[in-house]
Amino acid sequence: MTTIKRKALSLQEKIEILKVFDEKSQTTNQTQLAAELQLPVSTLRTILKNRVEIKEKYRLGGVQRKKQKIGKFDKLEKVLVEWLHQARALKLPISGPIICEKARKIAESLHITDFNASNGWIDRFKNRNGIVYRQISGESETVAQQDVDTWMATLPELLQNYEPRDIFNADEFGLFFKLMPNKSYVFKGETCHGGKANKERLTVLACANSDGSEKLRLLVIGKAKNPRCFKNVRSLPVTYDAQSRAWMTGIRFIDWLKAVDNHFQIKCRRIILFIDNCPAHPKGVELKNIKLVYLPPNATSKLQPMDQGIIKVLKQGYRTRLIHRYLREMEDPDSKRPLTVHDAILNIAAAWEAIKPETIQNCFKKAGFRNNVVDVVLEEEGEPLILQGFPGYSSIDDNVAPYEIQSIEDLIENVNNTQKEALSDNDEDEDESTPILSNTQALSAVNDLRRYVASLNQSEDALQKLNYIENVVIANASFNQTKISDYFK
Structure with a gap:
């Protein structure tokens, strides 16, 4: 029996393996799939076990990183990544010094006293999270009409493979x-x-x-x-x-x-x-x-x-x-x-x-x-x-x-x-709870509504829905073993 050597896999490769597994899991067992992918079965099982963590790391970036090493200041970095997502959405300019300054403030809020936003740390942080700097376009964001025209031209192509529903x-x-x-x-x-x-x-x-x-x-x-x-x-x-x-x-x-x-x-x-x-x-x-x-x-x-x-x-x-x-x-x-x-x-x-x-x-x-x-x-x-x-x-x-x-x-x-x-x-000014009607009160309310709806034009559909509601109330009364005599109290 040929032994399959272990090899380091990038995050992107692990994501692809998960996709293949999801597609073939109904027809292929893990041993067969591992052989097909030329992986040790233990490696495949480890990837499946860590599915959630792998997908979260992929969402946050760093797809080529092979070792998913957690930094010493994991919580700080998670908060910083969320801040970067927000800054990106707002098209704010981001640089190394800005990230370091924000990291120091987060560390202070988390009461972390031994954090040092050094060049070495920021390089490792960027690698762990797949962060790269890109120049932000200098064109005015207020020029919306050109964006509208471009969008209108590309929209039909986006929709062509989809039904209205x-x-x-x-x-x-x-x-x-x-x-x-x-x-x-x-x-x-x-x-x-x-x-x-x-x-x-x-x-x-x-x-x-x-x-x-x-x-x-x-x-x-x-x-x-x-x-x-x-x-x-x-x-x-x-x-x-x-x-x-x-x-x-x-x-x-x-x-x-x-x-x-x-x-x-x-x-x-x-x-x-x-x-x-x-x-x-x-x-x-x-x-x-x-x-x-x-x-x-x-x-x-x-x-x-x-x-x-x-x-x-x-x-x-x-x-x-x-x-x-x-x-x-x-x-x-x-x-x-x-x-x-x-x-x-x-x-x-x-x-x-x-x-x-x-x-x-x-x-x-x-x-x-x-x-x-x-x-x-x-x-x-x-x-x-x-x-x-x-x-x-x-x-x-x-x-x-x-x-x-x-x-x-x-x-x-x-x-x-x-x-x-x-x-x-x-x-503070809300009621302690939502008032609950008794079965008797609910049936009385349904009957009042039925009389009102019957006086309207085109009321057949509404009357049918009221009949359905009445049946629900009666079924609930039966489930709770309400005595018939209770309805006449």
């Missing part, structure tokens, strides 16, 4: 979720980089395809990991995450990307996803079923479908629901209670579900995605009538940023992944 756009926006119409003047023009407004905000990520047939589950980021209003809540219509300032960060965005990638792997679909260039959208993320395309910087207001009206309509739907709540509380003061994160989630999810496919098609078309969207005449979405009585209310948080330029302390917190689960200040 497989072309997606995702974007985040900030939301003052507690802001009622009678208080909107307080936050007008607020960009929300702190202060009171920051305590009443959420970040929402929306993603949809170009024919409007698929709106992915919203990602909502709040400040508290487990707010009190989540007590007794067993399911949410969105994906919820928490960050101490309710910002989108690079780490969270990568987690979302990989979850979406896994979703489409299961469906055996390959999609193309367009996103904007921002510090919260790191580059170099390895994905299997998603082709990730970054829109030209400084031109996303013209080129991003979400910015052509999808987010606007979503926020209008949310605000409309808050106005109805506000009017109800005026008529019935006893029904008034603090608006919670859970209330906001239910309302934003309902508004997302209500967006019509035609609205999404129109916005993709306005962004230049014409060749892949059904060529129909689409009407412009107008502002709902009820919002017209509150000028500026639906657009009050248009300037709210969904991310921020993170400080060293923020980056350390992200790397440590020690987000506090304690309630933040904005939760």
Whole structure:
């Protein structure tokens, strides 16, 4: 039997081995695959065992490095790499002295006293993380029209191998979720980089395809990991995450990307996803079923479908629901209670579900995605009538940023992944928990709704959905072994 000699493998070679394994693991065992790749079986098993670490090192750079040696100041370097990702996204000039100065500040924040940002250290750091210096173009970033024209010329080629259902756009926006119409003047023009407004905000990520047939589950980021209003809540219509300032960060965005990638792997679909260039959208993320395309910087207001009206309509739907709540509380003061994160989630999810496919098609078309969207005449979405009585209310948080330029302390917190689960200040006035109706109360509410819906035109579909809800309530009552006599108390 021929013995296969061990050899040092670069990070790139290990990534290729993982790709081959993923492709052939269903039909080939590890021994056969090792022989095919001319590797010792033990080497293959070690690579598979360290899959996560290898992919993370690959994401951060250094693909030709063979030994994945961890530096003495590993945490410091991880924070520094995250800062470099952010600086790169902002197109900041980077040099050796700048990196050394930033490293010293990080060491000070981490209370590291024996760190020396020497030339030898920075050379090793650059090699470990695949960092090279490149000259930044001196052309003005304000010249966006040329970028737009170039993009429009190349877009058809990007789309030619994808059906409309497989072309997606995702974007985040900030939301003052507690802001009622009678208080909107307080936050007008607020960009929300702190202060009171920051305590009443959420970040929402929306993603949809170009024919409007698929709106992915919203990602909502709040400040508290487990707010009190989540007590007794067993399911949410969105994906919820928490960050101490309710910002989108690079780490969270990568987690979302990989979850979406896994979703489409299961469906055996390959999609193309367009996103904007921002510090919260790191580059170099390895994905299997998603082709990730970054829109030209400084031109996303013209080129991003979400910015052509999808987010606007979503926020209008949310605000409309808050106005109805506000009017109800005026008529019935006893029904008034603090608006919670859970209330906001239910309302934003309902508004997302209500967006019509035609609205999404129109916005993709306005962004230049014409060749892949059904060529129909689409009407412009107008502002709902009820919002017209509150000028500026639906657009009050248009300037709210969904991310921020993170400080060293923020980056350390992200790397440590020690987000506090304690309630933040904005939760202090929330109810202890979301009130739960009894089965009797739920059935009574369904019957009230049925009588109301029956008085409307074209109510058959709504009545069928109410019947479904009634069946769910009855099934839950049976599961909990509720006695029939309880319904007559």
